[in-house]
Amino acid sequence: MERYPIKTTDNSHRVIDGEAILVNFQDSFFYHLDSVGTFIWEHCDGRHTLAQIAARLVEEYDVTLEKALQDCRNFMERLVEQGLVQWRLGPDGSR
């Protein structure tokens, strides 16, 4: 079954000048994402799979699908590790 990344509720973010500022309420750390990171982060809405986000990334930036997929995977791993994103097993919300 496909997995859909979605932002957790323990954080808040604002996009300022195309770059996201994220605050994790659990540990009080905050993160600054560059424009590519912000693009991926904004698509973590529980409706896009990793492959779909990578495909969008290819449309938006000058990057191959393979590289985009790898970057998405690495970035997502970090977001999940920090508790900022979690996986859904389907777009219906089941985890």
Next chain:
Amino acid sequence: MVNLEAAQLAENDWLQSLAHFTLQEAQPQSEIAQEDAKKWKAVRRQIAARNLLLLEELHRVLEEFDTAGIRVIVLKGAALAENIYPSLELRFFGDIDLLIRREVLPEVLKILTDLGYASEYLPLRPGGEDFQAHTAYVKHGVLPIVIEPHWALGPPYPFTDRRYVEGLWQGARKTKIAGVDTLVLGPEDFLLHLCLHLFKHRQETWLTAACDIAVLVRHYQATLDWQAFMYRVKELKTCLPVRFSLQKTFELFQPPIPAFVMQQLGEHKPGFYEKLVFVLINQQEDRNTRGAVSLELFLTVPGIARKIGYLWAMLVPSREFMANHYGISNPNLITAYYFLRLKETLWLTVKGLFKLIFKPALVR
């Protein structure tokens, strides 16, 4: 990744980063704009992150109030950062100020207590916070979060008159703050509030309030009803502090204040008491000296009965306040401290009068 708890931000960092941002917008190629650009951008990101944390807390509080059917007007910092400044990173705020109706205060305090907040303020006498028309509740977490429920604007000039307070609610505007539907003051009341705030902090953080006034005036340039603003200022006998604040702001930022406003404020002939209050407050060299805030409040608290009430509370506070204020562990000594307090208060009054008489240049 930065830890907010460790990132110590001060109001001064905000002002410098705001100045740098403004310069970058106006002259992006200039040498000063290029200098330390990374550093100031990082500071602005920290401000945004800190504000997000406070707004998350505000979100929680506003939702609880909404569930309880309590209406709230979000004042100052949070309202300015979310609604008036062009971006969240451009306005640092340290606490959350909310206007509520006096009659819902017990309910508001219960909600705050249930959310983990506690009062760190001991009034002179039970109910003594009514003189200041606000109280403060604090929650110690990642950052200490202070929520101040107000039921009138000020001090100084805590206008608790029912008709005026009702006007604030009637003029309030619907908005969304921290993702919740809520209210902010109408532009004219907002401006008056900021002017009184600048006057209150004229010796310390007045630059912050001056920035706020300049940004607010520009934000509401097309809709601010200056005639209505002047009507309120005159009706509330606040021409002198408002003139002081607008002049200071104008000297620095030249916001689009209509000429007739400054002219009317300049030509205003204050009454004896209005002038006396302004002079007595303004002559204080340091607002942090003992008795300064009390004198300010005594002079501006409206009505003779409330002034007498405040004086009584000042001279004869509750035994609990005395024990706490003077660190008295033996209850038998409290009575003696009442005499000490009386002597202190009289001495401060005599000193204040002496300064007033021998500084005639200030009375003009």
